[in-house]
Amino acid sequence: MDNKKMELHRLQSKIKGRLIFPEDGDYGSAKATWDTVTDHSPSVIVEAVNAKDVIETIKFAGEESQKVTVISTGHGPTRAADGEIMLKLSRMDAVRIDEDAGTAYVEAGAKWAKVLEEAAKFGLAPLMGSSSDVGAVGYTLGGGLGWLARKYGMSLDMVNYFDIVTSDAELRRAARDTCDDLFWALSGAGGAFGVVTSMEIRLVPEIAVYAGNLVYGHEDAAMLLEKYAEWTESLPDEMTSALVLANFPDLPIVPEPLRGKSAAMVRGCFAGNAEDGERIVNDLRGWKSPVIDMWSKIPFSAADTISNDPKEPIPLTITNVTVDELSDKTKAALLKMTFKDTGNSPILFTEVYHMGGKISSSDRSESVFAVRDAKYVIKVMGLVPAEESRHSFTAAVIGLKDELKDELNNEAYPNFLEGLEKFNHPGRLYPAEILDKLGRLKVKLDPDNMFENGLDIVPVP
Numbered sequence: 001m002d003n004k005k006m007e008l009h010r011l012q013s014k015i016k017g018r019l020i021f022p023e024d025g026d027y028g029s030a031k032a033t034w035d036t037v038t039d040h041s042p043s044v045i046v047e048a049v050n051a052k053d054v055i056e057t058i059k060f061a062g063e064e065s066q067k068v069t070v071i072s073t074g075h076g077p078t079r080a081a082d083g084e085i086m087l088k089l090s091r092m093d094a095v096r097i098d099e100d101a102g103t104a105y106v107e108a109g110a111k112w113a114k115v116l117e118e119a120a121k122f123g124l125a126p127l128m129g130s131s132s133d134v135g136a137v138g139y140t141l142g143g144g145l146g147w148l149a150r151k152y153g154m155s156l157d158m159v160n161y162f163d164i165v166t167s168d169a170e171l172r173r174a175a176r177d178t179c180d181d182l183f184w185a186l187s188g189a190g191g192a193f194g195v196v197t198s199m200e201i202r203l204v205p206e207i208a209v210y211a212g213n214l215v216y217g218h219e220d221a222a223m224l225l226e227k228y229a230e231w232t233e234s235l236p237d238e239m240t241s242a243l244v245l246a247n248f249p250d251l252p253i254v255p256e257p258l259r260g261k262s263a264a265m266v267r268g269c270f271a272g273n274a275e276d277g278e279r280i281v282n283d284l285r286g287w288k289s290p291v292i293d294m295w296s297k298i299p300f301s302a303a304d305t306i307s308n309d310p311k312e313p314i315p316l317t318i319t320n321v322t323v324d325e326l327s328d329k330t331k332a333a334l335l336k337m338t339f340k341d342t343g344n345s346p347i348l349f350t351e352v353y354h355m356g357g358k359i360s361s362s363d364r365s366e367s368v369f370a371v372r373d374a375k376y377v378i379k380v381m382g383l384v385p386a387e388e389s390r391h392s393f394t395a396a397v398i399g400l401k402d403e404l405k406d407e408l409n410n411e412a413y414p415n416f417l418e419g420l421e422k423f424n425h426p427g428r429l430y431p432a433e434i435l436d437k438l439g440r441l442k443v444k445l446d447p448d449n450m451f452e453n454g455l456d457i458v459p460v461p
């Protein structure tokens with residue numbers, strides 16, 4: 001047995017979880033993530049079951065000068081692990097609700113579905129996003145833009161503390177109420193400073209919401225975009241919504257009426273009285289009856305039905321830009337990019353999220369998250385099963401960014417950037433002075449950049 005293997009066996013003897021090696025039969029399934037485009041090849045996979053396992057793994061990585069790729073539930077954008085240690089946290093999925101405090105303690109591997117289920121027992125709900133299948137901690141470290149965002153803010157605005165193991169193998173608590181620099185950094189640049197083992201979040205009352213989709217044919221897309229820009233000028237904060245330009249693939253996971261078709265939709269969630277919500281959506285219906293109208297009163301626990309994201313892994317890629325207004329030039333460019341090659345487009349969805357409300361009014365000194373002022377986040381997703389489709393997606397997005405270079409804000413939204421783009425361009429996420437402050441914190445907490453695979457913040461001496 002070579003030295004490295006002996007050292008790894010020493011690590012195995014110290015942890016409760018399991019080490020998985022390339023020669024093990026389940027190595028392939030253990031390293032697979034939801035995003036099937038990123039092909040990881042770690043030297044070893046550590047499946048941690050508790051914080052002590054994480055501490056021992058990080059101690060080992062430090063002693064062996066190894067980089068660590070952290071995977072909570074594998075739904076996120078990550079640069080491919082190549083010879084590093086992959087630290088998987090999906091077995092650390094405890095969730096505990098404190099009814100009196102209205103909070104949830106959530107371990108790193110827990111999905112929103114579990115938080116939702118536990119919180120609902122007490123009439124409470126978390127600020128989850130479009131899919132309860134996504135990991136709560138990974139989602140929150142990148143911001144967390146969900147269907148209650150304009151009413152309550154981003155998911156990171158609800159965090160009381162993060163527990164984190166830093167590169168010196170110390171378990172620390174970074175708390176909001178101590179105005180901690182580490183708390184500030186994790187709230188939007190999580191992934192660069194250590195392994196978050198758990199967090200405590202505040203919950204909100206679980207109410208019935210008025211939510212759904214209005215679906216129009218793609219021939220109505222230009223006018224719907226026009227109406228959406230007007231509609232979002234005067235919406236109350238209870239309404240969080242998005243306009244979607246879609247090229248639905250011809251696949252069985254897509255419902256029959258939409259399969260293989262292009263469409264334009266307005267989807268969202270009104271977290272208030274259903275009659276008020278209906279009245280507000282009627283402003284759009286009044287322009288033209290949709291082909292399909294799915295808005296109705298639903299419990300917030302059924303919010304997955306708004307986006308109907310697939311649960312099965314798919315070859316997806318994702319990017320985004322942010323803008324302060326939907327100018328004529330922006331609208332025209334989005335329509336052109338999405339529908340240029342209808343029937344054979346590299347673009348799956350172009351989704352225009354309406355920001356503002358509590359997202360922009362939350363205290364910005366508490367978090368590094370930099371997309372507070374943008375009025376819209378424009379997410380672009382592509383299905384890229386082959387190299388060719390990946391190239392055409394990239395070309396379409398580069399074309400869009402070129403065309404709109406005078407209209408776009410500097411910062412992009414971290415959770416909607418695929419791994420390599422996030423890795424190569426941290427300057428797209430934070431302004432220069434913030435990057436500099438993050439770099440100085442990095443020197444203190446991760447001087448050798450053990451966690452570079454999450455987000456490459458260069459240490460600034």
Ligand SMILES: Cc1cc2nc3c(=O)[nH]c(=O)nc-3n(C[C@H](O)[C@H](O)[C@H](O)COP(=O)(O)OP(=O)(O)OC[C@H]3O[C@@H](n4cnc5c(N)ncnc54)[C@H](O)[C@@H]3O)c2cc1C
Nearest residue numbers: 071072073074075076078129130135138139145191196454
């Ligand atoms: C179907 C789907 C729907 C989504 N909907 C939304 C949405 O509505 N709103 C939104 O904001 N985002 C959304 N996202 C994006 C999602 O929030 C991010 O991709 C998030 O990173 C996923 O968390 P995860 O635990 O699966 O991350 P993972 O894939 O496990 O990790 C991704 C990276 O995040 C970092 N990371 C994750 N966990 C930790 C940890 N515990 N400690 C340190 N670093 C960590 C690491 O750098 C890691 O490499 C969606 C994603 C999918 C696939």
